[in-house]
Amino acid sequence: MEQILPHLDSVFSIDCVLFGFDGKELKILLIERNEEPFKDWWALPGNIVGSDESLDQSAARILYELTGLRGIYMEQYYAFGDPGRHPQGRVITLAYYALIRLGGDKDLRPVSTYAKQANWLPITALPKLAFDHQKIYDKGLEKIKRRIKHQPIAFELLPEKFTLTQLQHVYELVLGKTLDKRNFRKKIVSFGVLKELDEKQKGVSYRAATLYRFDKRKYAKLFGKEISF
Amino acid sequence: MEQILPHLDSVFSIDCVLFGFDGKELKILLIERNEEPFKDWWALPGNIVGSDESLDQSAARILYELTGLRGIYMEQYYAFGDPGRHPQGRVITLAYYALIRLGGDKDLRPVSTYAKQANWLPITALPKLAFDHQKIYDKGLEKIKRRIKHQPIAFELLPEKFTLTQLQHVYELVLGKTLDKRNFRKKIVSFGVLKELDEKQKGVSYRAATLYRFDKRKYAKLFGKEISF
């Protein structure tokens, strides 16, 4: 988002693609703009980088202001700076993606005045986006597709305790293809970063699945080894 | 590089890690600063982004000013913006790497006044670098290590016609490990992006090797398929 346009040569902002998973769908958080340009359009949340904060801090602040969440996994992935990308002047923006597990829509905080509303929208049915935000989103999705194959980031979209089926579901949604159940389980277990718990899924009307947890200590020991899907 | 510091809230620059290969070693281009801060230190070449140029254009211009070269493969890879990274104020910098084949040091142009000299230095013996440029370089090397495994970028470091041994040499230098000759050739040929020429290496005092060329058309046909080393 780039509403504040002081008369400087250039403005430096951060835009965020916040991916959320509610157990069913992969969604991103969009805000409906209440100001020109692109009034009434949907846009990625973003803001100007403060003068005393690091880039990562700035991204975390933007996310916090919108969702009230802290400690979320975020990663910088690309800078967009075409001279024409903002109709009112030069705005260079740095894109971050974040991965968030959604427990209902309660995560949403009141939103600042420049937005009418903020909403989690499924990535399978996104509206037209303001500015070059479609490009920013596309590149973000591409990045997490690539990264989920090599880094243990899928867990960031799930609750602390999860079933293997849920984990597979995340992979399938991000990669955009179905995976074989037996092969998936074989592989994910062979990485040795999961801890099997003495606990079962609850509240389901069928056989309850075993719960697992991502084991950071085991993962730390693998340092250097490549994970690959 | 960040010499110009107008009294703005923040300054936005680009720094470049220019990787060059001379047939023997992998080198990067560094400049020796002639101004405070970090006077007499070696630093990555860089400059302020102009108000009417895109980020890629800006990076290309910086490279051109220093080397006289155009049409070089460059890629943006990370933004560095810690509040303390520049002693005189807030400077956010976007890092690019470039891959260049060196044909002797003739590529070097006269250098602007803020630098005493510019030099290609082997990456195996780099001096201490100004600002946070060591961090920027480290991340750049990491990036090309990763990218050379999946994208056909090694050719950018070689002349148009090259031998398989030269190509292997590039991979070994970038990856920092030796590769098996037979397996390397088997694999690289199986990708199907090389065109074998009716031409041999010249001027060597031993059996001349066959020359190859990177075949962009064949590569275009592979779109979507993953290359992997």
Place this chain on the structure above:
DNA sequence: AATATAGTGTGTATTTTTTACACTAAGTAA
């Protein structure tokens, strides 16, 4: 002409990884 030198170019067997594929077990609800 013979020899030394230095890098080119090639094949196969073994191991590891990836893929394809289908049924039984367990728990809940009616």
Place this chain on the structure above:
DNA sequence: TTACTTAGTGTAAAAAATACACACTATATT
């Protein structure tokens, strides 16, 4: 007790990765 729904498991075949050594060829040297 039966129907329903998802959990959980193994094996065989194919593909990919690895390990490994020697003969060939062009030139330079004597």
